[in-house]
Amino acid sequence: MFDTLLIANRGEIACRVAATARRLGIRTVAVYSDADADARHVAACDTAVRIGEAEPRASYLRADAILAAAQATGAQAIHPGYGFLSENEAFAQACQAAGIVFVGPPIDAIAAMGSKSAAKALMEKAGVPLVPGYHGDRQDADFLRQQADAIGYPVLIKASAGGGGKGMRVVESSADFAAALASCQREAGASFGDDRVLIERYLQKPxxxxxxxxxxxxxxxxxxxxxxxxxxxxxxxxxxxxxxxxxxxxxxxxxxxxxxxxxxxxxxxxxxxxxxxxxxxxxxxxxxxxxxxxxxxxxxxxxxxxxxxxxxxxxxxxxxxxxxxxxxxxxxxxxxxxxxxxxxxxxxxxxxxxxxxxxxxxxxxxxxxxxxxxxxxxxxxxxxxxxxxxxxxxxxxxxxxxxxxxxxxxxxxxxxxxxxxxxxxxxxxxxxxxxxxxxxxxxxxxxxxxxxxLPPPAPPDAATLALATAAVLARETADAATQDDPWRARDGWRIGGARPRTLAFRVDDTETRAVLTRHALGAGTDTLDTGDTHAAQAYSWQAEHQADGSLALRVRLGAQTLAAQAVWTGDTLHLHGPDRRATLQLHDPLAHAGDDDQDHGGGLAAPMPGKIISVAIKAGDAVKPGQALVVMEAMKMEHTITAPEAGVVSEVFYTAGDQVSEGAPLLALETIQAAAAPG
Missing domain, CATH: 3.30.470.20 (ATP-grasp fold, B domain)
Structure with missing residues (x-):
């Protein structure tokens, strides 16, 4: 067995390998990028070595840096985990040349199975059944489309060197083939450094x-x-x-x-x-x-x-x-x-x-x-x-x-x-x-x-509103406990009579309200009206602060007993219980009275942070509903932004290679109706 093992990966697999190695008495070495300096897998290992910047190509895909880390720490073996260099023939060869054991199959086996096309040809010779398809080396687009036409649609395009769903598309017709092929090849090249693909019959209900x-x-x-x-x-x-x-x-x-x-x-x-x-x-x-x-x-x-x-x-x-x-x-x-x-x-x-x-x-x-x-x-x-x-x-x-x-x-x-x-x-x-x-x-x-x-979003039910109300009251009670001035208490108590209080919560830009009526001590039972088919119901609550910063809530609403954990992040409330998950925004109309309600959107927005891979349109272009406009990449997966309706592009804000944040306007699109409206 080895004395020292370097784990050439990150995340849960690096932690998993480290745990087994520790049980076997093997010293472990972690490698990390700038984004992972404080990561869990770094803490899980005995030693850690920085190998580069956050981008995988500058760190976890750098065979030279990983081998240098192994040699510097005296590691006799490298466990590649999965992903990154785990199926990289050149990396396995480099380990062998350096006298370090690659914890994986022989180089020839990696080479044989590293190409899906070559692997299928080998399996055919070994008598292993194959899906009908094209697994050859010829890769020009017209030829591949002809192969797909001959197989019959739908077909599946798959990255030859791929895995994890990257570089894979289902194509329903010959007219859609060229765009799907180009997307697969880009994604395969970015993920595996190899843009070759194969074509197979797409099986129904497999x-x-x-x-x-x-x-x-x-x-x-x-x-x-x-x-x-x-x-x-x-x-x-x-x-x-x-x-x-x-x-x-x-x-x-x-x-x-x-x-x-x-x-x-x-x-x-x-x-x-x-x-x-x-x-x-x-x-x-x-x-x-x-x-x-x-x-x-x-x-x-x-x-x-x-x-x-x-x-x-x-x-x-x-x-x-x-x-x-x-x-x-x-x-x-x-x-x-x-x-x-x-x-x-x-x-x-x-x-x-x-x-x-x-x-x-x-x-x-x-x-x-x-x-x-x-x-x-x-x-x-x-x-x-x-x-x-x-x-x-x-x-x-x-x-x-x-x-x-x-x-x-x-x-x-x-x-x-x-x-x-x-x-x-x-x-x-x-x-x-x-x-x-x-x-x-x-x-x-x-x-x-x-x-x-994937049901459409629904407004919060009475139980969720009752729990949310308790979370608001618990937070206010805790805030009041830190104040010496009783007049700053926000618990709703007053000397004379009952006083209703409206609490407004927003979920997916829709506002829902609950009316809490509190009474003076001994004057009556507090009630909560959640606006549903029930009338106002008797209401009481308890909250216990947990060590992790959450609140353990228990609520009585009419005949119901409810329980959930609550966590506040600013004015956003996260509720988590045995039968519910909900995120609600506490809305204070006075706090937002001066907000500018003007729409600052610039047209279609980025649905997630990532890199612009390609822009298919320019200012002045007319577009149709569903037409591909921009292709983005995030976490090595491509996402195509399409036109929601017919219109004319008035401005494009980014070009290929640009990094964008979530919500950033990508382009300005003037709809056909707006363009035709009289000035």
Whole structure:
């Protein structure tokens, strides 16, 4: 085994590898960029070395800086995690030349599987079934479109060197092919330094099932069963579970044998994942092989009780696999949910900012745990535009799938992240969705269940307003306690009679009001009128300040007993309870009386911070509804800004290469109606 291990990655995977290495008595070295100087993975390791600026190309993708850090700290091995350089053939060669063990497969295996096109050709020779498509080297646009036309639409364009949903587009018609191809090639080039693509038939209602394989240098190769990764958005996994629902022993054996055949065909060593697309009738096809550990590896660990990182380190040190195939079995069911800083209601656009508050469910070490959290950020950390916006992975295990699903719902109810938009509420809706509960899975589930999973915003209900009112009163009471002057108290008490007080809250630019009527001591019961179908109801509240700065609220509204945690950030209130999540803005009309209500918008605004990749229009151009105007990139994903209606572009404020902040006006668009109106 190694004495010192350098972890050439960041975030939760770096923390995960560091934890296993520590348990094995291995000293660890972290590398970090300027954006990560105070990151959790830096604190998790024994030593840390700066490798460059925030941009990945200036830090985590710099093989020379990482190797220099390994040599300077005496590291005998480098664990690449996943992403960045984990599947980089040149980096593996550089490690070998420097006499440092690369914790991953042989260079030839990386090369063989690094190109999706070459890998498919190799798998075809090995007898592994393939999706019909074009996997060749010829890459001119007209030829690729002809191949797509011959395959038949819809087709899927995929980056040949890609992964993680980057450089991937579904194309419905020949007329849409050229634009989709150009976008895929740009995204693939930016993410992988390789803009080659392949074209495949797009399967209807497919499932994404992958097999975890492991091989050693002694000729042994096993599979550790399957994971179902069908629940996806933008071709990126959202939920993973193991084993795959509905998997028969015969189909598991066939897919396991195919995965091992794929690994043996390239002389594989270490941890790898063979990914298949499966049709409803049971047929399955090879998609790709990831020559690294996967983000979703914890669900495999949870059902096998094994530490896959430990297996990686032992195999890399030349040891045989700890177990053979007949010694492996499945124990229960595991589900993983990825908690992202993103806005599901706005097309899952990434959200950046500072995590001012972060609460995660109670959890234990992954061995024999029912709830596990793999996280790479802490409260106070910044989610930046440079890296993947994942905050944490929640992993649960149960004796049955339904027990695991219910445990995930409980874990999500205990999860709160403030300072950025997150997908926590969306994940809870997904876990409760009847299609997911019934295991009616396919890669289009989220789109198919959009009405349920992404409902339009609704005004806060009476219970939410009652809790929000309590949070306001608790804050005012705490403020008054710091004042010596009783006349500055804001608790609403008065000498004579009752006095109603209106509290105004804004949610999504819509104002909702609650009327609190307070009485003098002994003169009557306080009431709250939330404006719904109920009349004013009896109202009382209690609040307890928590060590993390939140408020634990308990409210009585009529016959209801309500509870939630409340966190204030300025005049924004974040409520989090077992059955609700809400963000409300306390609105004080007097405080905003002098505000300028003039609209300062400059036309279409940037939906997130990022870089302008291309601008398809210029001042004076007439545009049609849905026409692509500007392409932005954030976190290595492209987002196309389209015209909401017909109009004429009067001004363009940015050019390709410019960085823009969220909400920045990108261009001024005069609508056709406005242009035609008489002056």
């Amino acid at each position: 499932r994404h099932i992958e097999i975890q394989v492991f091989a050693d240098t002694h000729g042994e190769c096993v599979h550790l069963f399957e994971r179902d990764c069908s629940v996806q958005r933008r071709h990126q996994k959202v939920i993973e579970e193991a084993p795959a629902p509905g998997m028969t022993p015969e189909r598991r054996a066939a897919m396991g044998e195919a995965a091992i055949a794929a690994a043996r065909a390239v002389g594989y060593v270490g941890a790898g994942t063979v990914e298949f697309i499966a049709e409803p009738d049971g047929r399955f096809y090879f998609m790709e092989m990831n020559t690294r550990l996967q983000v979703e590896h914890p669900v495999t660990e949870m059902i096998t009780g094994l530490d896959l990182v430990e297996w990686q380190l032992r195999v890399a040190a030349g040891e045989p696999l700890p177990l053979v195939q007949k010694q492996l079995w499945i124990q229960g069911h595991a589900i993983e949910a990825r908690l992202y800083a993103e806005n599901p209601e706005k097309g899952f656009l990434p959200s950046i900012g500072t995590l001012s508050h972060l609460t995660l469910p109670p959890h234990a070490a992954f061995v024999n745990a029912d709830v596990r959290v793999d996280g790479g950020v802490r409260a106070g950390d910044t989610i930046s535009p440079y890296y993947d916006p994942m905050i944490a992975k929640l992993i649960v295990r149960g004796d049955t799938r339904d027990q695991a699903r219910r445990r995930m719902l409980a874990a999500l109810a205990q999860t709160q992240a403030i300072g950025v938009q997150t997908n926590a509420a969306f994940l809870a809706r997904l876990m409760a969705d009847e299609a997911f509960a019934a295991a009616d899975l396919d890669t289009g589930l989220i789109e198919r269940r959009r009405a349920t999973l």
